[in-house]
Amino acid sequence: MQGFEGVLAQAFGLIAGWDADLVEIVGLSLRVTLVAVLVSCAIGLPLGAAVGAFRFPGRAAISVVLNALMGLPPVVVGLGVYLMLSASGPLGPLALLYTPSAMIIAQTVIVTPIVAALTRQTVEDLDGEYREVFASLGIGPLRRIGALLWDGRFSLITAALAGFGRAIAEVGAVIIVGGNINHVTRVMTTSIALETSKGNLELALALGIILLGIAVVVNALVMSLRASALTVAYA
Amino acid sequence: MQGFEGVLAQAFGLIAGWDADLVEIVGLSLRVTLVAVLVSCAIGLPLGAAVGAFRFPGRAAISVVLNALMGLPPVVVGLGVYLMLSASGPLGPLALLYTPSAMIIAQTVIVTPIVAALTRQTVEDLDGEYREVFASLGIGPLRRIGALLWDGRFSLITAALAGFGRAIAEVGAVIIVGGNINHVTRVMTTSIALETSKGNLELALALGIILLGIAVVVNALVMSLRASALTVAYA
Amino acid sequence: MLEFDAHPNVARLPAPLLEAQDLSLETRGAPLLRQIDQRIRAGRRTVIMGPNGAGKSLLLRVLHGLIAPSRGQVTWQGRPLDRQARSAQAMVFQRPVLLRRSVLGNMRFALAAAGTPRAQRTGFAWQALAEAGLAGLAHRPARVLSGGEQQRLALARALAAEPELLLLDEPTANLDPTSTQAIEARVRAASDSGVSVVMVTHDPAQARRLGEDLIFVHAGQVVETGRAADVLLRPKSPLLAAWIAGDLIADRP
Amino acid sequence: MLEFDAHPNVARLPAPLLEAQDLSLETRGAPLLRQIDQRIRAGRRTVIMGPNGAGKSLLLRVLHGLIAPSRGQVTWQGRPLDRQARSAQAMVFQRPVLLRRSVLGNMRFALAAAGTPRAQRTGFAWQALAEAGLAGLAHRPARVLSGGEQQRLALARALAAEPELLLLDEPTANLDPTSTQAIEARVRAASDSGVSVVMVTHDPAQARRLGEDLIFVHAGQVVETGRAADVLLRPKSPLLAAWIAGDLIADRP
Amino acid sequence: TPFILVQSTTSTQNSGLFDHILPRFTATTGIEVRVVAVGTGQAIRNAAKGDGDVLFVHAKEAEEAFVSEGYGLFREDVMYNDFVIVGPPSDPAGVGGGTDAVAALAAIAEAQVIFASRGDDSGTHKAELGLWREAGVDAQAASGGWYRETGSGMGATLNTGIGMNAYVLTDRATWIAFGNKQDHRILVEGDPRLFNQYGIIPVNGERHPNVKADLAGVFVRWILSDDGQAAIASFRLDDQQLFFPNARN
Numbered sequence A, B: 001m002q003g004f005e006g007v008l009a010q011a012f013g014l015i016a017g018w019d020a021d022l023v024e025i026v027g028l029s030l031r032v033t034l035v036a037v038l039v040s041c042a043i044g045l046p047l048g049a050a051v052g053a054f055r056f057p058g059r060a061a062i063s064v065v066l067n068a069l070m071g072l073p074p075v076v077v078g079l080g081v082y083l084m085l086s087a088s089g090p091l092g093p094l095a096l097l098y099t100p101s102a103m104i105i106a107q108t109v110i111v112t113p114i115v116a117a118l119t120r121q122t123v124e125d126l127d128g129e130y131r132e133v134f135a136s137l138g139i140g141p142l143r144r145i146g147a148l149l150w151d152g153r154f155s156l157i158t159a160a161l162a163g164f165g166r167a168i169a170e171v172g173a174v175i176i177v178g179g180n181i182n183h184v185t186r187v188m189t190t191s192i193a194l195e196t197s198k199g200n201l202e203l204a205l206a207l208g209i210i211l212l213g214i215a216v217v218v219n220a221l222v223m224s225l226r227a228s229a230l231t232v233a234y235a
Numbered sequence C, D: 001m002l003e004f005d006a007h008p009n010v011a012r013l014p015a016p017l018l019e020a021q022d023l024s025l026e027t028r029g030a031p032l033l034r035q036i037d038q039r040i041r042a043g044r045r046t047v048i049m050g051p052n053g054a055g056k057s058l059l060l061r062v063l064h065g066l067i068a069p070s071r072g073q074v075t076w077q078g079r080p081l082d083r084q085a086r087s088a089q090a091m092v093f094q095r096p097v098l099l100r101r102s103v104l105g106n107m108r109f110a111l112a113a114a115g116t117p118r119a120q121r122t123g124f125a126w127q128a129l130a131e132a133g134l135a136g137l138a139h140r141p142a143r144v145l146s147g148g149e150q151q152r153l154a155l156a157r158a159l160a161a162e163p164e165l166l167l168l169d170e171p172t173a174n175l176d177p178t179s180t181q182a183i184e185a186r187v188r189a190a191s192d193s194g195v196s197v198v199m200v201t202h203d204p205a206q207a208r209r210l211g212e213d214l215i216f217v218h219a220g221q222v223v224e225t226g227r228a229a230d231v232l233l234r235p236k237s238p239l240l241a242a243w244i245a246g247d248l249i250a251d252r253p
Numbered sequence E: 001t002p003f004i005l006v007q008s009t010t011s012t013q014n015s016g017l018f019d020h021i022l023p024r025f026t027a028t029t030g031i032e033v034r035v036v037a038v039g040t041g042q043a044i045r046n047a048a049k050g051d052g053d054v055l056f057v058h059a060k061e062a063e064e065a066f067v068s069e070g071y072g073l074f075r076e077d078v079m080y081n082d083f084v085i086v087g088p089p090s091d092p093a094g095v096g097g098g099t100d101a102v103a104a105l106a107a108i109a110e111a112q113v114i115f116a117s118r119g120d121d122s123g124t125h126k127a128e129l130g131l132w133r134e135a136g137v138d139a140q141a142a143s144g145g146w147y148r149e150t151g152s153g154m155g156a157t158l159n160t161g162i163g164m165n166a167y168v169l170t171d172r173a174t175w176i177a178f179g180n181k182q183d184h185r186i187l188v189e190g191d192p193r194l195f196n197q198y199g200i201i202p203v204n205g206e207r208h209p210n211v212k213a214d215l216a217g218v219f220v221r222w223i224l225s226d227d228g229q230a231a232i233a234s235f236r237l238d239d240q241q242l243f244f245p246n247a248r249n
């Protein structure tokens, strides 16, 4: 077993080698993850904000469920989506199983509760400060959600990044609904799982390091955008 | 393939049946997860608070890394911990491989960055409000961290619950370092994976539903404690 | 009850703009407001005075419908207070909360809330800022404004809603004499144009200048009411007398 | 420069408690404080006055070392201002920020920060609250206190540090006349016991009552300084004169 | 209780074989057996690193290499079963009922109907690749097309293959024990080239002091003994024998 330097070397070797397969796999990973995170934010941000800002019967219960859904086991999500999309399932006719679309659906199911639950908390805190003013100004629910999300955007980015982290690292669900099919639905995490089961531990680790590198780059980009926005915007 | 109600029925059947093996597996899942989350909080809360509250060179970089580490692929963590604990690894003599302890270590590695990154954001927001007072009162760094964590505790619970969700659903890492050994290191998620690979999809789903139920119960407990604390405490 | 309401014909008068009936408020046992029966008359300037912690701000919140009373009720033009009644009122809080936006952004938001059509918002906003003497700060983050600037912005924001009733909680506490004069002038102008005003103040001189009706609150109770001039000149209750003499101990038993 | 510093012997006098040398502050181009040379003398009560947005609170923050100036420096007893120098000062902010704890909890925290041994904290805290007339509210969430109560708690918290210099930013803005008297008495008492005081106020009467030295700030510049009595009686600068006459336009160009 | 670690593959575990035979072993010897079931390559790798006392897989060349490299003491045949080709009832390639696996694969390639391969270098996968070679088909070239490499274990590959209405090469034990057959059925079987030999290797204790060579020896001896062999033979599912002991003795 070559040491850690060996693994690092291999990782850089892979990157330097610019292997076509690797590029294909990385590309699919990013595509699936980013789309899933975008969809999750489109649903989770307003949902979480609504639960965080409005008082209605059952609100506490919904918060609990949102928090609990952060613990959705990937394999279970994978199976659920699989049963939906399988030929004998209700959505069978769409023939989405074993396509990247299926993987995006599965990841969205996993990530949306995370974004929603974290948004709920952030918005709840912000709303504690704003609610009297909003009530006094008598603004409608929609504008209220909008204002809370907008004024909380710099904190909410962390919620989105948490979702991204979960999605990019996700393997259990995508391998079930995607099938880890070479050149079709194989992504970084499923490749890592495969190389591991082959016993190619160094290669698996090297791929993992590359994946982590990608995550660092994406996070750095987002945070630097955030920073530059903060300097012109209103703390 | 029986429908969803069939799966539900099976889930309740399992619970009603109070199968000894099931109890054992559920117990181990909870034990491993709760210990891992506690350790992660012990590390992640102060760490995140420090990064959120103090200004020091490289702070931005550390925030980025913390956020990125939320995207640690479980399989990679599993491999890393495996190589550490393997008989031919540096920690081999401890003979922790394929024991619950190994699973706790792996989960802690995965959950700590999540708790830390979310804490960083929450504390950063709170500190924005407090920092001038703290500076004026001239309190030391330790007391400052303590005060921020204490005053932010109701929001920070969500960070801990996010960590719990990730841990309870985790399979990729624990199956590598635990080995999914029957009666020794088999937990809910590894059982679900096993039953899935046996083609027993309904059983796998039923187990998943039970796991989700456990997550709901834990979250409900925590949130109700939080609520009752809030009523006596200081919003 | 104001004594000039004692006359039997009062019953035939139009319902008051705002009326508190047997209003009580408590949190965890602590009584904060106790059995308040009070009428706010339309078109008048009512000042509320009282020691720190008397319950003035809470009363304003209850009248504005932000806090539901533990007992009793508030009626707006005879009907129970509801969300839409509240939109006919505007409040300036003792501690203004501004959005994390520019000064201009805060104005535009308030105008949007007041239903001003998008096209006109920016224009109106600039106009309102100019009137408030904040035009020069339009693009500043609202939250870095100075204390006085924030109070002025908060008042401008409230006026943007063109309310029937203006609830002001110590609106000039952080203002310099000049700004105070300006604000008082604006309040008087608004009131002349028919807007009813309820204003909390600690400054007896200001109460004398602006107040028509006066409500004196102490320890959550309305101790004395009447025409501001009379009450301040010839207080009936020893409490108010002591207060005007400036030696009423504020701390509650 | 205060005119009584003009004498050549001044150089031989002990260094002033706090000195601002050629102090300037700007954010994104906007000049907020401009070339301020100012001495705060030990054991004196200095009042700072000026229109809203003049820069009084910012100046206090810079003197307290919370904001680093863009140019120039602040020296404490001749040495550059540092963290430990700051711990010899205490500040009451214009808008007090209280911790999410009980009133008592806030006091205990301040005492802990001031290094009071754990055993004595609770006792001292109760005593401080009693002096501030807040003993009855000890177990209330600090953040639900009324405006005036919060200001009183903030002052009590600042005094807990037993500072050499007390920086007060409009500490009586939200106080009723009685509390105002009480606070003024406490400030005077502190100053008599040797504590130096710098206080921002908008109330000329208060300035006259409490002020020994006076600094008049306008648009980020020190326009006039001197003994409070003299300056308020015979202002030299037309700006201050206009201000006292109460018709200085606050808005900056 | 003393215990040993056995590194094995999913096919043996998923079939339920271990649940059937291990209690007997423990009953007679008082030694607990802990099975780690992973991909063949991973099992071999883990054992090579000393994280296991016994290696129990079905990939002969790899196993012999393992021994010759000194990681294992020796390799012994334990049992065999066979591979079968399962597929949809519609059988688009028309291979049903055949006994010639190579011809069947050729037909599948000819018809370009979906074939799901494990593509994970497992014993099963290696056997499959051998058959393609004999059929003279370069399946790799069609990867992503009609040839789908799932890069997963046997069970996952069956789930996927069935979901895709694909043909799959699987070991009989896993198939019989598999719970998600749906309409898929065995189409090709009985070809001697579908023979699947399992071997057992005690891990070399000299390489890794932590390895419990003595206890491992007890287990290996038992498995190869008449008792062990009988236990294997007595494991039945759906009234079928899944594994056929063939230890030489």
Ligand SMILES: Nc1ncnc2c1ncn2[C@@H]1O[C@H](COP(=O)(O)OP(=O)(O)OP(=O)(O)O)[C@@H](O)[C@H]1O
Binding pocket: C027, C030, C032, C050, C051, C052, C053, C054, C055, C056, C057, C058, C059, C094, D137, D140, D144, D145, D146, D147, D148, D149, D174, D176
């Ligand atoms: N949510 C609450 N829970 C408990 N006590 C409260 C709450 N809100 C306010 N109080 C108490 O009610 C009393 C009245 O508060 P209020 O803000 O109305 O006083 P005020 O008359 O406005 O005083 P000031 O002149 O200082 O603003 C205060 O003593 C305050 O501590």
Ligand SMILES: Nc1ncnc2c1ncn2[C@@H]1O[C@H](COP(=O)(O)OP(=O)(O)OP(=O)(O)O)[C@@H](O)[C@H]1O
Binding pocket: C137, C140, C144, C145, C146, C147, C148, C149, C174, C176, D027, D030, D032, D050, D051, D052, D053, D054, D055, D056, D057, D058, D059, D094
């Ligand atoms: N961070 C900042 N960025 C930009 N402008 C700022 C910032 N902080 C303060 N200002 C501006 O500096 C000016 C002075 O602020 P400061 O709070 O010192 O005024 P002040 O003299 O205390 O007024 P007041 O009497 O109303 O409290 C204000 O116009 C304010 O808008």
Ligand SMILES: [Mg+2]
Binding pocket: C056, C057, C058, C094, C169, D146, D147, D148
């Ligand atoms: Mg008040």
Ligand SMILES: [Mg+2]
Binding pocket: C146, C147, C148, D056, D057, D058, D094, D169
């Ligand atoms: Mg100020």
